[in-house]
Amino acid sequence: xxxxxxxxxxxxxxxxxxxxxxxxxxxxxxxxxxxxxxxxxxxxxxxxxxxxxxxxxxxxxxxxxxxxxxxxxxxxxxxxxxxxxxxxxxxxxxxxxxxxxxxxxxxxxxxxxxxxxxxxxxxxxxxxxxxxxxxxxxxxxxxxxxxxxxxxxxxxxxxxxxxxxxxxxxxxxxxxxxxxxxxxxxxxxxxxxxxxxxxxxxxxxxxxxxxxxxxxxxxxxxxxxxxxxxxxxxxxxxxxxxxxxxxxxx
Ligand code: MN
Numbered sequence: 001x002x003x004x005x006x007x008x009x010x011x012x013x014x015x016x017x018x019x020x021x022x023x024x025x026x027x028x029x030x031x032x033x034x035x036x037x038x039x040x041x042x043x044x045x046x047x048x049x050x051x052x053x054x055x056x057x058x059x060x061x062x063x064x065x066x067x068x069x070x071x072x073x074x075x076x077x078x079x080x081x082x083x084x085x086x087x088x089x090x091x092x093x094x095x096x097x098x099x100x101x102x103x104x105x106x107x108x109x110x111x112x113x114x115x116x117x118x119x120x121x122x123x124x125x126x127x128x129x130x131x132x133x134x135x136x137x138x139x140x141x142x143x144x145x146x147x148x149x150x151x152x153x154x155x156x157x158x159x160x161x162x163x164x165x166x167x168x169x170x171x172x173x174x175x176x177x178x179x180x181x182x183x184x185x186x187x188x189x190x191x192x193x194x195x196x197x198x199x200x201x202x203x204x205x206x207x208x209x210x211x212x213x214x215x216x217x218x219x220x221x222x223x224x225x226x227x228x229x230x231x232x233x234x235x236x237x238x239x240x241x242x243x244x245x246x247x248x249x250x
Contacts, residue, residue: 001027003145004083004112006070008091008104010036011062015090015124015134022138023087026145028059030079032070034104035062039093043068043107053078067108075115086112087145089122089161090137096125096162096216097182097209100230106160113158113232118148120159125220127206136170137163140225156232164220172223179228180215183208 003023007013011033023029035054046065053063053073061078063069067088074083088108095103105121112119122141126132140163153159160179164171186204193199209217219226 001084002079002081003027003029004071004074004079004086004117005029005031005033006067006074006086006088006108007033008038008041008067008088008108010034010038011056011060012036013092015092015138018134018138019087019090019141022135022142023145026142026149027084028081030074030083031060032074032078033062034067034070035064038066038104039091040102041066041068041104041107042102043110045069045072067104068111071108071111071115083112083117085145085148086115086117086119087122087141088112088120089124090134090141090163091121091123092126092132093123093128094125094162094207094220095121095123095160096207096220096226097180099182099207100160100179106230109158109160110230110232113153113156116155118153118158120144120148120161122161122163124163124165126165132165136166140171144227153229154231158230158232160216160228160230162216162220162226162228164223164225167223171225174225174227175214175219175222177216177219177226177228178214179230180212180217181210183210 020029044066046069051065088105091105100106109119109121124137189201189203216226
């Protein structure tokens with residue numbers, strides 16, 4: 001079986017090597033990733049320009065596109081055999097709470113689920129400025145992949161996994177969680193370029209989440225691995241009757 005490995009951190013991400021090694025004997029691991037960092041590109045698809053695909057080594061492809069592009073090209077002819085599973089990650093940085101809407105890592109797993117494949121997105125809750133060891137997170141991801149292959153996932157469902165930086169022996173447990181609530185403190189920074197024109201940068205401090213029980217954030221802040229099942233049906237069924245009562249007919 002082909003395991004499609006992708007990410008949004010790009011071909012240079014150190015996590016790729018660890019993950020490829022950890023998954024190697026579960027199937028044929030084919031890596032299709034962006035050729036550079038595409039973090040926070042969400043579910044964007046490249047439709048308004050052509051793109052190139054490099055193959056630096058067998059079963060490894062790098063394309064100048066988004067994580068979603070990677071899954072789409074893998075499913076539509078780049079790989080002769082249809083993948084049986086999508087693993088996206090391991091992202092260097094958290095993807096918890098509402099951040100799943102911005103995440104390229106999660107988007108690639110969503111694309112896998114849209115294509116009908118069991119899919120998981122895995123992120124390591126560690127600052128981007130810090131060098132981290134992905135060997136433990138890769139081993140945990142392998143266990144998850146084995147569980148997903150054994151039990152399957154419901155259709156249009158995927159797993160969003162966030163792992164704390166483990167101290168010593170590993171995680172203090174595994175919690176099945178709900179998405180937490182992000183406290184947004186982003187700021188718009190205005191500076192002036194050398195030619196006297198303003199430029200802008202979306203910045204802010206390290207992300208913060210509300211401390212609420214049963215959430216992804218609560219799990220990782222207690223040293224536990226967080227596994228959040230996500231579903232693709234975003235319909236707000238509670239709101240259907242309310243909106244229906246608005247008498248929108250002319
Ligand atoms: Mn990323």
